[in-house]
């Protein structure tokens with residue numbers, strides 16, 4: 001039987017793990033690194049690069065190097081997050097035929113699942129090389145706060161990468177699985193996950209082989225990159241003051257600044273002061289200009305305090321939803337590279353009234369949990385019972401643009417809930433149902449997952465037909481809908497046409513195109 005891997009498909013970095021003789025192993029890539037940058041690039045001569053190779057050439061090829069595409073996946077082009085990315089990213093984001101954002105590099109517009117697939121395929125390859133055998137099945141993690149469309153799109157990415165996605169698991173839940181592995185204790189824990197692009201927090205109760213998520217909350221547009229951006233702004237302002245040169249319009253300089261800002265930020269986690277040095281960053285009639293700016297930890301902390309406070313606001317909401325007090329949490333697990341920053345650690349310690357647990361690696365724990373979950377899904381032995389929750393309320397749009405909630409956020413999944421619909425006109429034969437996910441009472445402010453028309457209602461007086469529409473959220477957090485006419489008992493199965501996602505035909509087409517491309521690549525090499 002072939003092995004099942006666990007993949008943490010991160011916004012910034014991805015990681016793959018497998019269980020070997022009952023013990024989790026994080027698999028290093030060819031360069032010996034245990035995490036791989038989630039980056040994809042096409043070079044001027046048409047070569048496709050993934051991971052470290054893509055990252056290494058990002059400065060000189062920024063327009064054709066994709067990073068942080070996870071911030072776009074499963075969103076609609078008009079979503080504010082996409083519009084913000086358009087302002088922030090050096091690569092071109094264009095509107096796709098499904099109103100989805102696509103990224104244009106090397107003369108081709110890639111869908112977000114396709115880009116995710118290039119990373120997943122790389123992680124699959126890393127695992128295959130290590131295991132010495134093909135890998136078919138995987139568990140992939142997503143931020144707990146991902147909505148249905150984002151989860152669907154991640155599953156599509158797996159499919160395009162040639163993977164059978166056994167389960168989509170929430171990242172903080174995966175971290176909890178890894179923490180609780182081979183432990184007997186009964187504990188309430190909080191997982192605080194601050195990565196490069198997203199923030200997630202979950203509060204869980206662990207006891208005797210059961211992991212129950214009590215509440216989860218997060219922000220899919222908050223992470224280390226927000227820290228970097230504030231540092232870049234500071235460096236731009238300082239340089240402008242010193243040299244009267246504004247670097248804001250210079251793509252190459254901005255890319256170098258971004259790199260230097262991130263590096264300074266990471267260094268300041270271990271030191272009190274760093275010097276940011278960027279020789280030949282600009283030139284004017286007097287000759288080349290060099291950037292050299294001192295940055296100390298205190299300045300960094302004042303630049304980013306707002307971002308850190310934003311994570312605490314979300315943490316507060318999560319604690320409230322869990323029905324506990326912050327002090328009831330017995331262990332705090334830090335996940336994600338950005339939690340290495342002392343200010344973040346201090347803020348979390350102050351919030352929960354205790355220092356975080358030191359025993360897990362914040363970069364690897366999510367992949368490890370995914371691998372443990374992968375193994376338990378395929379083995380016959382008694383394994384951990386996982387009770388996760390849906391992060392967002394599910395409902396429908398009703399008359400007047402209101403949102404009628406059917407399944408409340410933080411409800412344990414899988415869950416199924418029915419709702420009886422009827423007609424408002426005489427002999428009405430069809431009703432239109434708009435499925436939404438979100439927390440606003442106003443329908444338009446929530447995410448439209450899809451809509452469908454229920455047809456074949458037998459002629460009757462208005463208000464008479466009884467149609468039981470049931471809304472399901474499965475263990476992956478993915479939503480489906482079915483309907484039954486109570487009078488006839490006739491079932492209508494309904495596909496929600498998710499907005500912004502790929503159809504099966506489109507996915508198939510991508511897979512075929514990709515095979516063509518791979519063949520072409522091989523022929524080119526030989």
Ligand code: ADP
Pocket residue numbers: 009010011012013014194195196197198223224225262265266267269335336337338339340341362363
């Ligand atoms: P993701 O889950 O988005 O893939 P990661 O968990 O890999 O992200 O975290 C990446 C983020 O962590 C980046 O913004 C990076 O700059 C930041 N980071 C990594 N190491 C450190 C450090 N030592 N101090 C502060 N931030 C760090």
Ligand code: MG
Pocket residue numbers: 008010011171195196336366
């Ligand atoms: Mg992560």
